[in-house]
Amino acid sequence: MNPDFTSYFWKTVSLVIAFFLAAPAIVIIPVSLTPSNYIEMPGVSDFSLRHYHELLKDNRWTTAAWDSLRIALLSSFLATSLSLVASIGIWRSQSKWSAAIQSALLVPLIIPQIATALALYSIWVQTGLYDTLIGVAIAHAILAVPFCIVTISSSLSNLDPRLDKAALSLGASHFRSMWDVLIPSLKPGIAAAALFSFVLSWDEVVVTLFVASRSVSTLPREIWNGVRENLDPSVAAVSTLLILISICIALVAWAKDLSVRAKSGERQ
Amino acid sequence: MNDMKTRGKFLDMDTFEAVRIDNVSKYYGAVAAVKDVDCTVQSGEFLTLLGPSGSGKTTLLMMLAGFTTPSEGQIWVDTKDITHVPPEQRNFGVVFQGYALFPHMTVFDNVAYPLRLRKMPARQIRQKVEQILSLVRLDAYADRHPRQLSGGQQQRTALARTLVYDPILILLDESLGALDKQLRGELQQELKALHRQLGRTFVNVTHDQQEALDMSDRIVVMNEGGVEQIGTPRELYERPNSRFVVEFLGDSNLLPTSLAFGGTDDPSRSALIRPEAISIGASDTKPTGEDQMMVRATVRSTSYFGSDQLVEVALDSGLTLRVRVNSAHAIPIEEGGSVSISWERRNLHLVDN
Amino acid sequence: MTRSQFAYILPVLLFLVLLYFLPMFKIVGISLEFPDFDLKHYVKLYESNAVRRIAWTTFVICTATTIITVFLSYILAYDLRFASPGRQKFMFMLVLLPLWTSALIRCVAWLILLRQNGLVNEALMFVGAIDTPLELVRNKIGVIVGMVHFLVPFAVLTLYASFRDIDERLMQASRSLGGRRIDTLSKVFLPLSATGVLQAVTLTFVFSLGFYVTPALLGGGRTVMLSEYVSVSVLQTLRWGLGTAICIVLAVLCIGLVLLSQRAIKRWNGAVA
Numbered sequence: 001m002n003p004d005f006t007s008y009f010w011k012t013v014s015l016v017i018a019f020f021l022a023a024p025a026i027v028i029i030p031v032s033l034t035p036s037n038y039i040e041m042p043g044v045s046d047f048s049l050r051h052y053h054e055l056l057k058d059n060r061w062t063t064a065a066w067d068s069l070r071i072a073l074l075s076s077f078l079a080t081s082l083s084l085v086a087s088i089g090i091w092r093s094q095s096k097w098s099a100a101i102q103s104a105l106l107v108p109l110i111i112p113q114i115a116t117a118l119a120l121y122s123i124w125v126q127t128g129l130y131d132t133l134i135g136v137a138i139a140h141a142i143l144a145v146p147f148c149i150v151t152i153s154s155s156l157s158n159l160d161p162r163l164d165k166a167a168l169s170l171g172a173s174h175f176r177s178m179w180d181v182l183i184p185s186l187k188p189g190i191a192a193a194a195l196f197s198f199v200l201s202w203d204e205v206v207v208t209l210f211v212a213s214r215s216v217s218t219l220p221r222e223i224w225n226g227v228r229e230n231l232d233p234s235v236a237a238v239s240t241l242l243i244l245i246s247i248c249i250a251l252v253a254w255a256k257d258l259s260v261r262a263k264s265g266e267r268q
Numbered sequence: 269m270n271d272m273k274t275r276g277k278f279l280d281m282d283t284f285e286a287v288r289i290d291n292v293s294k295y296y297g298a299v300a301a302v303k304d305v306d307c308t309v310q311s312g313e314f315l316t317l318l319g320p321s322g323s324g325k326t327t328l329l330m331m332l333a334g335f336t337t338p339s340e341g342q343i344w345v346d347t348k349d350i351t352h353v354p355p356e357q358r359n360f361g362v363v364f365q366g367y368a369l370f371p372h373m374t375v376f377d378n379v380a381y382p383l384r385l386r387k388m389p390a391r392q393i394r395q396k397v398e399q400i401l402s403l404v405r406l407d408a409y410a411d412r413h414p415r416q417l418s419g420g421q422q423q424r425t426a427l428a429r430t431l432v433y434d435p436i437l438i439l440l441d442e443s444l445g446a447l448d449k450q451l452r453g454e455l456q457q458e459l460k461a462l463h464r465q466l467g468r469t470f471v472n473v474t475h476d477q478q479e480a481l482d483m484s485d486r487i488v489v490m491n492e493g494g495v496e497q498i499g500t501p502r503e504l505y506e507r508p509n510s511r512f513v514v515e516f517l518g519d520s521n522l523l524p525t526s527l528a529f530g531g532t533d534d535p536s537r538s539a540l541i542r543p544e545a546i547s548i549g550a551s552d553t554k555p556t557g558e559d560q561m562m563v564r565a566t567v568r569s570t571s572y573f574g575s576d577q578l579v580e581v582a583l584d585s586g587l588t589l590r591v592r593v594n595s596a597h598a599i600p601i602e603e604g605g606s607v608s609i610s611w612e613r614r615n616l617h618l619v620d621n
Numbered sequence: 622m623t624r625s626q627f628a629y630i631l632p633v634l635l636f637l638v639l640l641y642f643l644p645m646f647k648i649v650g651i652s653l654e655f656p657d658f659d660l661k662h663y664v665k666l667y668e669s670n671a672v673r674r675i676a677w678t679t680f681v682i683c684t685a686t687t688i689i690t691v692f693l694s695y696i697l698a699y700d701l702r703f704a705s706p707g708r709q710k711f712m713f714m715l716v717l718l719p720l721w722t723s724a725l726i727r728c729v730a731w732l733i734l735l736r737q738n739g740l741v742n743e744a745l746m747f748v749g750a751i752d753t754p755l756e757l758v759r760n761k762i763g764v765i766v767g768m769v770h771f772l773v774p775f776a777v778l779t780l781y782a783s784f785r786d787i788d789e790r791l792m793q794a795s796r797s798l799g800g801r802r803i804d805t806l807s808k809v810f811l812p813l814s815a816t817g818v819l820q821a822v823t824l825t826f827v828f829s830l831g832f833y834v835t836p837a838l839l840g841g842g843r844t845v846m847l848s849e850y851v852s853v854s855v856l857q858t859l860r861w862g863l864g865t866a867i868c869i870v871l872a873v874l875c876i877g878l879v880l881l882s883q884r885a886i887k888r889w890n891g892a893v894a
Binding site: 004005006011014015017018020023025027041082083085089090092093095098104110112115116118119120122123141145149174199205206209220223227228239246247 | 622623625626627628629630632633634636637640641642643644645647648651693696697699700701703704712715716718719721722723724725726727728729730731732733734738740770773774792802805806810827830831833834838847848851852855864865868869871872875876879
C-alpha cells in the first residue's frame with residue numbers, strides 16, 4: 001500500500017533534520033586526518049595519520065582505553081545480571097508491589113546525574129570505593145540498571161507467561177525454568193541490555209569525574225581534560241576511533257539480528 | 269489531475285451509470301497482487317468481491333478507494349478517469365475492517381466529521397447526523413465514545429459515518445468479519461434492507477461464501493489476483509465455470525461424465541452435482557424416469573446437523589460422494605448399510621478439468 | 622508477590638538501596654545540616670542572585686531545547702511512521718548514528734563546526750550570507766544546538782513508539798471521508814498523538830534540566846547551567862550545603878514532573894482510547 005500521508009516538502013525537511021543529527025559524526029573523521037598541530041579541516045589532498053601514530057605512542061590514551069574497557073565490561077555484567085533476575089521476578093509476580101518496585105528502580109534515570117555524582121562521591125570516599133576500578137564500575141552499573149530493566153522487561157512482555165507455567169508444571173524449579181526456558185527466549189533483549197550498559201559506561205563522564213581521580217582514568221575523562229585544556233587533534237583521532245568501534249559493534253549486532261531472523265524464517 | 273476543478277466536479281457528482289475497472293494490475297516487486305482485472309460496478313447494485321485470503325480482493329478495493337495506485341490499467345466513473353484522484357476527492361465511502369472509528373471523538377462527532385470537512389453549517393449537520401443515527405438506531409448513543417459500544421454498534425456507527433454524506437459508492441472491507449455468527453446474520457439482513465431502502469451502490473469484500481450468496485446482486489469470485497467468474501449468486505452456484513468456483517462456493521461432488529450421464533466418457537470435463545441434488549433410497553428402489561440416473565452405494569459415514577444430515581457414500585468404483593439429506597424425509601441410514609443413490613440429469617453441470 | 626518472586630528482586634533492591642538511595646539520603650542530610658534541621662541552604666538558594674540568574678538561564682535553555690527538540694522529532698517520527706521500508710531504514714540509521722557517538726565527541730564536533738573560524742561560519746561567509754563570523758558557541762545558541770542534537774534521537778524513539786500505536790486505517794478513513802492530508806493530520810493524527818507528545822516533552826525537559834557536559838563545553842564558561850554551577854560550588858569552593866540543596870531541588874522537580882505527566886497520560890487514556 002502506498003499511504004502517502006507525508007508531502008514531499010515535509011519529507012525533505014525531515015531528511016535535513018536527519019543529516020543535522022549525523023553531521024558531527026561525519027565531520028570529526030576528516031578533522032582527525034589533519035597534518036597540522038591545530039584542530040581544523042585538512043586541505044583536500046594533505047591527509048595524515050600522524051595523530052593516530054601519536055596516540056599509540058602516548059600511554060595516557062592506551063592506559064585510559066584499558067581502564068575504560070575493564071570498567072565497561074564489569075559494569076555491564078553487573079547491571080545486566082541484576083536487572084535480568086529482577087525483571088523476571090517482577091514479570092512473574094505482576095502485583096501492585098512489583099509495579100511500585102519497578103518504578104523505584106527507574107529513579108536513577110530521572111534524577112540529574114550531578115545529584116547522583118555528589119551522592120556517590122560522598123559515600124565512595126568513606127567506603128574506600130573512591131578512585132578504584134570497582135567503584136567506578138559500580139557507579140556506572142547504577143546508572144545502567146534502569147535502562148536494562150526497561151529493555152529486558154519489554155522483551156519479557158512479549159513472552160507468553162504460560163511458558164513459565166508450563167515449565168513449572170513439568171516439574172522445573174523457578175530457577176530451572178528461568179535458566180532453561182526464560183533466558184534462552186530473552187537472548188536478544190539481554191544482549192541489547194548488555195550492549196546498552198556497556199556503551200553507557202564507555203561514554204560516561206559526569207559521575208566518573210566525581211568518583212575517580214588519579215589512579216583510574218577512562219577515555220571520556222581524558223577527552224574531557226584534552227578538550228578543556230587545549231583542543232588538540234589527538235582528541236579528534238580518539239573520537240574517530242571510538243565512532244568506528246561503535247559502528248562496528250552496531251554492524252555486528254545488526255548482522256546478528258539479520259541472521260537470527262533468517263534462521264527463524266521470519267524474513268519479510 | 270489533482271487540481272481544484274476536478275475536486276469541485278467530484279464532490280458535486282451525485283449519480284453515475286457505472287464504475288469500470290479497466291484491465292487493472294498491481295505489482296509489489298515481481299509479485300502480482302492483482303492481475304488484469306476487468307469488471308464493472310453497475311449503479312445501485314450490491315456487488316461482492318469474494319475470494320480466499322491473498323486473492324487480491326482487498327487490494328482491488330483499496331484501488332477503488334484510492335489508497336493504492338494501480339501499476340497498470342485505469343478506473344473509470346462513467347467517462348472520467350479517476351485512477352490518480354486521491355481518496356478524499358472521490359466522494360466514495362469506505363467501511364474499514366475493524367471500522368476505524370476515531371477513538372477521540374464521540375459517535376456524533378465521528379458521524380459529523382465528513383460533513384464538517386464539507387463545511388456544512390452546524391445546524392444542518394446536527395439535523396443530518398440525528399437523522400442518520402436514527403436510521404441505524406443509534407440515536408441514544410450519540411454522546412458515547414467508540415470504545416463504549418458493542419461490536420454491532422460500532423459497525424453501525426461506521427456505516428452511519430459513511431452514509432451521512434451520500435457517497436456515490438460505498439465500499440465495505442470485511443466489515444462483518446469480526447462479529448460473532450448470530451450478530452453477523454442480523455447485520456447482513458440490516459445491510460440488505462438499507463441497500464434496498466437507500467438505492468446506493470455497494471461493493472463488499474468478504475471471504476465468507478454464505479454472506480456473499482445471501483447479500484449480493486452479483487459476485488466477483490477472485491483467485492490469485494485474477495477474476496475467476498462474475499455472476500449472480502444463482503449463476504455461480506448452479507453454473508460455475510471452473511473447478512475453483514465449484515470448490516469455493518458450497519459443497520460439491522465432481523463425477524466422471526460417463527458415470528453422471530451414462531454413455532461414453534469425456535476426459536476433459538467433469539460433471540458437478542451438488543450434495544442436496546442427490547437423493548438416497550433403499551437399496552431395492554427402481555428408477556422412476558428417463559432423466560434419472562441411479563447407482564448402488566455403501567454408506568461410509570453420517571454427520572447430523574439437525575435440519576439435515578450429510579451422508580458420505582462409496583460407489584463400487586471406489587468414488588465417494590457427499591449427499592445432503594433433509595432430516596424430515598430421511599429413510600433410516602446406517603453406516604455400512606447399502607443404499608441406492610440417484611440424481612436428475614438436468615441437475616448436472618459440466619466443468620472443465 | 623510470593624517469597625520466591627521477591628527473592629529474585631532482592632539483589633537489585635539491595636544494590637540500589639545500599640549504594641544509591643542511601644547516598645541520596647546522605648546528601649539530603651548534608652543539605653539540611655544533619656543532625657540539625659536547618660533550611661539555611663535552601664533559603665540562600667532562594668535569595669542568592671547568582672543562583673536565581675543561573676536557574677533562569679537553565680529554565681530558558683531547557684524550555685527552548687524542549688520546544689525545538691519535540692518539534693523536530695515530531696517531523697522525523699511522523700515521516701518514519703509512514704515511510705517506505707527502505708527510506709525508514711536509511712532515516713533510522715541517520716537518526717541513531719548520534720546515539721553511537723560519545724556525547725563528548727559530539728560536543729567537540731560542534732565546537733569545530735560552530736566556532737568563529739568553524740565550518741558553518743566559513744560556509745556562510747563563502748556564500749556571502751554574512752560578512753563577519755556569527756557568535757555560535759560559548760553562548761546559549763551553542764548550548765541549545767548541542768542539547769537539541771543530543772535529545773532528538775531519544776524524543777524520536779519515544780514519539781515513534783507512540784505513533785506506531787495509531788492505526789493507519791484511521792488515517793485512511795479520514796481521507797476517504799473527504800479529509801485532505803492537512804485535515805487528517807490536524808483532526809485525527811495530532812489529537813491521537815497527544816500522549817506521545819506529552820511523554821516526549823517530559824522526557825526532553827527532565828533530561829535537559831540535568832545537562833552538564835554540553836553546557837560546560839559549548840557554553841564555554843559564559844553560559845552556565847545549574848549542574849555545572851553545582852560542580853563548581855562543590856569542587857572549587859567546597860560549598861557542599863548549597864550544591865546539595867540545588868541537587869535536591871532539581872531531583873524533586875524531575876520526579877514531580879514525571880509523576881505529573883504520568884497522571885495526565887493515565888487520565889487522558891482513561892478518557893479517550
